[in-house]
Amino acid sequence: MGPDPLHRHNGRMSNTAISRPARRTERPAYGRDSLLEVAVAVFNERGYDGTGMEELARRLGLSKSSIYHHVAGKEELLSLAVTRALDSLFAVLDEGPAPDTSATARLRHVVRRSVEVLAAELPYVTLLLRLHGNSDTERQALARRREFDQRVADLVLRAAAEGGIRHDIDPHLASRLLFGTVNSLIEWYRPDGNLPVTTLADSLTAVLFEGLSRQGAAGAGPGRPSGRIQD
């Protein structure tokens, strides 16, 4: 029926001890960042729409109203999270090998770095990849995400023009498979497991780039350029 009446104890949870300004008092006190971290974790567990502010408060060890002391509301938490994810992803495109390098080499770099970003910012990217576009915030994030996808697709196209991709696979399909596989990492990869990110990135790029580059003769392979993809 009713929740247990807690007598104003601040039993703050242990982890997420951001040790920036050397806290002296034993009052941990959430900042925006540590609060966001917990919120995103819960959003990913139950889904953004499936998470209530009350459940969020419970997991934070706070009351519902206290959350509004730190952020404007539920939607701001979402906005902060996906902006962080998108900024990290776009940074990958603007760094990397000089533009005069071969497109194939640059693509390889983008894939590898995307895997690393995905691992480093896993909760934030996970939230981004599961948006539905139910609010303005979500729709704007999806628009930025589509822009990212578009720029990667262009790079794949240039790699294909260089001959970096086997001719019996449509470059548009190659894009989809490449980043479909990369994005599917959010479904199972856990950075705290015993598979290092470097090994993951090595294996993923090896499998996909070798599969995408070599002309195949294995059993039931096709021989003609395949159908185009829309959108």
Next chain:
Amino acid sequence: MGPDPLHRHNGRMSNTAISRPARRTERPAYGRDSLLEVAVAVFNERGYDGTGMEELARRLGLSKSSIYHHVAGKEELLSLAVTRALDSLFAVLDEGPAPDTSATARLRHVVRRSVEVLAAELPYVTLLLRLHGNSDTERQALARRREFDQRVADLVLRAAAEGGIRHDIDPHLASRLLFGTVNSLIEWYRPDGNLPVTTLADSLTAVLFEGLSRQGAAGAGPGRPSGRIQD
């Protein structure tokens, strides 16, 4: 929730009007199946938790209360959808080449047929793959899904033991990449586009099986067996 509440003759199939008995009014006159089809489409657009019964009613051209004439509630719609998806997926495992065929050949068949099922039952599988486990219904579905994944992973392990998978890639990782890529199809593949399922399945199996089978020497490839993956 639990057992299906009686199964009297359900109405009509999806709008392939066979006009079997007699003509109804000009109204759509939904049966369970056609109603489910619309509902699942809306669930996939806005997310299950993000879809209200009112929005559902609007899209059906019905009143909210009329939905309850056909199904017990929102959760039954979800249950019907994911059961259909899971039944189709498990059927793939139980058909196919005889058990005395090589594991590699059987795996290839499972991957190809999974792609086909994914395309044929796209909305239902999409809904399944996006569950969070917020209710008993969802948790039961996720349990069945994990069982499917486990059986596929076993098959990959046997294929690896046969030598069907290159030795510098851990079979557990190979499983994840393989079905990560297959499952990522729900994010972009549309059966009504101009990429036929057969071409898709050909290309996907070609890229992945060639990438996974051949020992690589392309640039930055690893050389040792990679780290293990947990659960």
Next chain:
DNA sequence: GCACGCTAACCGAATGTTCGGTCGGTACAC
């Protein structure tokens, strides 16, 4: 051939519950 009852299909107006969010206030560090 038509009156009658039956039922599937539907609706508008409610039900209680949960939602995201607000408000006035307390504790305490500096």
Next chain:
DNA sequence: GTGTACCGACCGAACATTCGGTTAGCGTGC
């Protein structure tokens, strides 16, 4: 005494679901 961090109590809106009907077509008796 001012600012930061927090809380319980509360609010209107939206939620899934229920209830008491109405309508239309079909089968049957006659």
